[in-house]
Amino acid sequence: MRTNIDFDDRLVEEAFRLTNLRTKKDLVNFALKELIRHHKKRNLLDLSGKIQFSDNYDYKSTRENQNVSECN
Template sequence: MQTTLNLDEALLNEAFQLTNITNQEELINLALQELVRSRSGSSGASRRKKNLLDLAGQIQFVADFDHKTLRETRHAAD
């Protein structure tokens, strides 16, 4: 399908530099694929990524948690 677009030239140039793509059509197709993949969870994983804001208030922190002890215990089991 052929479409005429007015694109932000600075954004377009930055995308070209980040991807090393030189063709506008390829760049737009890649951008659309990434958008669909990120929004639909179609990257092979059946679950969607949770928005971090959805987790607000659900994580409980323990003040005296010692991550080093946990690591030592986990490696000792290997």
């Protein structure tokens, strides 16, 4: 998608220094990916304390079962 954007030159220069990226397109794509990653990470942190785990859950047996199914 093509679009025209008026960037703050100081922000762009600092972002180039911090990332070593060479084009504005790469810089914008990187920034968008980081924004998405940050918000997904924050959404996971919002779940903290809201998930109840079973006391008798055996994660080792679950892993063993997964390993067997991966070999087939």
